Amino acid sequence: METDVLIHNALVLTLEPGASPLLNGYVAVKGARIAAVGQAASPRDLPPARARLDAGGGLVLPGLVNTHTHLPMVWFRGLADDLPLRQWLTDFIFPAEAGWLDPDKVYAGTLLAAAELIRGGVTTVADGYFYETEVRRALALSGLRAVVAQGVVDLPAPGVPDPRDNLKVAAAFLDSGGDFSLQGIASAVFCHSPYTCGPETLQKAKELTRARQVPFFIHLAETRQEVEEIRQKTGLAPATYLDRLGVLDELTVAVHAVWLTSEEQELLAQRGVKVSHCPESNLKLAAGVAPIPELLARGVTVGLGTDGAASNNNLDLFGEMSLTARLHKVWHHDPTLLNAAQVVALATRQGAQVLALEKKIGTLSAGKEADLIVVELNQPHLTPLYDPYSHLVYAAGAADVRHVMVAGRWLLKDRQLTTLDWPKIAERLAAGSRDLAAFCQKLRRP
Amino acid sequence: METDVLIHNALVLTLEPGASPLLNGYVAVKGARIAAVGQAASPRDLPPARARLDAGGGLVLPGLVNTHTHLPMVWFRGLADDLPLRQWLTDFIFPAEAGWLDPDKVYAGTLLAAAELIRGGVTTVADGYFYETEVRRALALSGLRAVVAQGVVDLPAPGVPDPRDNLKVAAAFLDSGGDFSLQGIASAVFCHSPYTCGPETLQKAKELTRARQVPFFIHLAETRQEVEEIRQKTGLAPATYLDRLGVLDELTVAVHAVWLTSEEQELLAQRGVKVSHCPESNLKLAAGVAPIPELLARGVTVGLGTDGAASNNNLDLFGEMSLTARLHKVWHHDPTLLNAAQVVALATRQGAQVLALEKKIGTLSAGKEADLIVVELNQPHLTPLYDPYSHLVYAAGAADVRHVMVAGRWLLKDRQLTTLDWPKIAERLAAGSRDLAAFCQKLRRP
Numbered sequence: 001m002e003t004d005v006l007i008h009n010a011l012v013l014t015l016e017p018g019a020s021p022l023l024n025g026y027v028a029v030k031g032a033r034i035a036a037v038g039q040a041a042s043p044r045d046l047p048p049a050r051a052r053l054d055a056g057g058g059l060v061l062p063g064l065v066n067t068h069t070h071l072p073m074v075w076f077r078g079l080a081d082d083l084p085l086r087q088w089l090t091d092f093i094f095p096a097e098a099g100w101l102d103p104d105k106v107y108a109g110t111l112l113a114a115a116e117l118i119r120g121g122v123t124t125v126a127d128g129y130f131y132e133t134e135v136r137r138a139l140a141l142s143g144l145r146a147v148v149a150q151g152v153v154d155l156p157a158p159g160v161p162d163p164r165d166n167l168k169v170a171a172a173f174l175d176s177g178g179d180f181s182l183q184g185i186a187s188a189v190f191c192h193s194p195y196t197c198g199p200e201t202l203q204k205a206k207e208l209t210r211a212r213q214v215p216f217f218i219h220l221a222e223t224r225q226e227v228e229e230i231r232q233k234t235g236l237a238p239a240t241y242l243d244r245l246g247v248l249d250e251l252t253v254a255v256h257a258v259w260l261t262s263e264e265q266e267l268l269a270q271r272g273v274k275v276s277h278c279p280e281s282n283l284k285l286a287a288g289v290a291p292i293p294e295l296l297a298r299g300v301t302v303g304l305g306t307d308g309a310a311s312n313n314n315l316d317l318f319g320e321m322s323l324t325a326r327l328h329k330v331w332h333h334d335p336t337l338l339n340a341a342q343v344v345a346l347a348t349r350q351g352a353q354v355l356a357l358e359k360k361i362g363t364l365s366a367g368k369e370a371d372l373i374v375v376e377l378n379q380p381h382l383t384p385l386y387d388p389y390s391h392l393v394y395a396a397g398a399a400d401v402r403h404v405m406v407a408g409r410w411l412l413k414d415r416q417l418t419t420l421d422w423p424k425i426a427e428r429l430a431a432g433s434r435d436l437a438a439f440c441q442k443l444r445r446p
Numbered sequence: 447m448e449t450d451v452l453i454h455n456a457l458v459l460t461l462e463p464g465a466s467p468l469l470n471g472y473v474a475v476k477g478a479r480i481a482a483v484g485q486a487a488s489p490r491d492l493p494p495a496r497a498r499l500d501a502g503g504g505l506v507l508p509g510l511v512n513t514h515t516h517l518p519m520v521w522f523r524g525l526a527d528d529l530p531l532r533q534w535l536t537d538f539i540f541p542a543e544a545g546w547l548d549p550d551k552v553y554a555g556t557l558l559a560a561a562e563l564i565r566g567g568v569t570t571v572a573d574g575y576f577y578e579t580e581v582r583r584a585l586a587l588s589g590l591r592a593v594v595a596q597g598v599v600d601l602p603a604p605g606v607p608d609p610r611d612n613l614k615v616a617a618a619f620l621d622s623g624g625d626f627s628l629q630g631i632a633s634a635v636f637c638h639s640p641y642t643c644g645p646e647t648l649q650k651a652k653e654l655t656r657a658r659q660v661p662f663f664i665h666l667a668e669t670r671q672e673v674e675e676i677r678q679k680t681g682l683a684p685a686t687y688l689d690r691l692g693v694l695d696e697l698t699v700a701v702h703a704v705w706l707t708s709e710e711q712e713l714l715a716q717r718g719v720k721v722s723h724c725p726e727s728n729l730k731l732a733a734g735v736a737p738i739p740e741l742l743a744r745g746v747t748v749g750l751g752t753d754g755a756a757s758n759n760n761l762d763l764f765g766e767m768s769l770t771a772r773l774h775k776v777w778h779h780d781p782t783l784l785n786a787a788q789v790v791a792l793a794t795r796q797g798a799q800v801l802a803l804e805k806k807i808g809t810l811s812a813g814k815e816a817d818l819i820v821v822e823l824n825q826p827h828l829t830p831l832y833d834p835y836s837h838l839v840y841a842a843g844a845a846d847v848r849h850v851m852v853a854g855r856w857l858l859k860d861r862q863l864t865t866l867d868w869p870k871i872a873e874r875l876a877a878g879s880r881d882l883a884a885f886c887q888k889l890r891r892p
Contacts, residue, residue: 078836082785115826283772284840286781313840314827319768326729335732339528380561381760383872384879390524394759399845426829433830
């Protein structure tokens, strides 16, 4: 059987549980899927293919999965840092979202974000924001796989000035997703949080997603302050409160999950709730450190996320891997926690499980979708090589990604974007950011 | 006055206290020094120069200063991770240093490390290890500015099998440094720690450096365990103990400085002791979190260091900047601590002060040595641009460094190394690392 593309001369990490790295490895791709993964001691042993890509001795692994971000917020990258969370939101983010953002800017920002994601080896992204029809259109152009979730909040929001419309907008968004799902883009719902959405909204939003068997995302227990607010309002811890409302199940993704009691951790495990861990954002906003080793020990599936570029300020999962591996060690005074191979699994296989995509992606094996990246090893900071997982987590960076494939299609080839026009995006962003800076100047001088 | 090199079309961060970013900025270099820093609204306003470099709208700032590392330990990068500190040292590092390392390998490893440093925008590095005559030779070839410190420890060490010779070796090292100092490489002493060096060794080593007015480096209070050991042995906290011995002064660099009482913090401030902060290593080894905001508040000068690649596992100061800015925020529940501009100052101006090089480097101003880097901004993850300090700390990576100059000489031009032969280094490291892996295999099967 001739395949379409053969990626060879690679050190292949399949991320299948228990699998060893494959020296002289190859991945054969037919159409959108992986036809075979194997080893060839000599070039003669390679299967036939219409096109070949010599990985140059680099690492081939499943594409990274970013389980939580707000892509259009790249517009706000570096606009205001090092501020208290409330001040940052009320003085900058909320006014800019209300008075400046529009569908066209959401579309343009998403294209920029997609360019950054692809260059950093992300092949699947879960977004949660507003004007998500625009996000979906932009991601479709980029070729990325995605779960795009329309934001729901019981406050005026971009594109949804009257909160009473929020579920109607979300339902219409879900119902218009058919064509996109054929392109690997699922449509979902993102309830902002249990303190910005009332109980009825949470239940109805969950119903929308349950009826369609798609993920339901929600910020959960990010700060101590919000936990206190929910306790005062409901008498319950936030996860317990959500459970009483019936919104915790295997298709619920709890984002952040920082301030959880051990009872809540156990509750998430019992309900099969997934967790998206965003450590760079949690540190930058001084939110706290999520109990990831504890959640993993209870069997909770955890993926990594970057959060939005307004609170990170990048969409780089290599940074999240490095921080995840280091942070929990010092937090628990235990250098053996979360070893490198475990952390790579969070960013790939487990990330796929978080998004209910584990049947399609997350590991390299015959029959799965061909979502993979090639990391260039022949560089000073990745030399010498004893353990490829260690390098991915503790030494590599986004810029080491040389090629990126999604569903058998190259999105990055020799570090060049194939689907997106970077100069055009840059020009659009430069003009828009001058405009936003002027808008913010006016805010400062009322 | 015609200058030799003019770097123009740049956003210049001089790092002079209180200075604003210079739009349409330039830096003029004559010989090894900066002749002028300025702004030119039009190309006609640029000063004449024999050669020009168009920075392409990129950021120009002082080269980064890595205030602590063990360069030859790049050989051990990724050899053994995620282990308890003692097991890592006794099972891997100590046997490999004793039975495998030799001067030639120290030289080759330092060349590799230098390649990584240059590519990541480091222009000055402080090394502390053994066989430092080899480190000095390799760094001289690389063109990097450096403070190279011979290790002193009251135990058998690489190149110093009999500890009674350690001060003699250090003195000879200092006395042979003359030619290197002309090349920007100072020679110094690194006492491993107060728990591996006896009181007499510490005092005599400090005397050696005091007589020559060069820095004295020492690991201080890295782990709780060593603090306990020193307390049991001396009845004193480690910094207090060193002060009783008379080794704390303005030319002493305390590395790590994690477990300090507030009395010790005040003592370091009073004595003018400098601190090297190595957060990536401290987290990976679960050592702890250094009281950096507290030290800065007391007026202690703090620089950033990567530590060695065996405990990090990279020599990338962008990663240290990102972690420094984030870590102390979450540790103190305060998102306003250590803002981006402050952190860039730690990695440049304050790093220069830590190494007693503030008269020569650390800021861009006429008369200083021309040590600078150009960071490429025209990339998705650095778009849009509101605040260049924010991008350096929260979004940029080592790979964004496009050009590097030390003392008026390009060490990296368009991401290509000019002084080092990477294919040759890579070949040497590949062969050596196979040898080291085999050596470690034998250790595992005694």
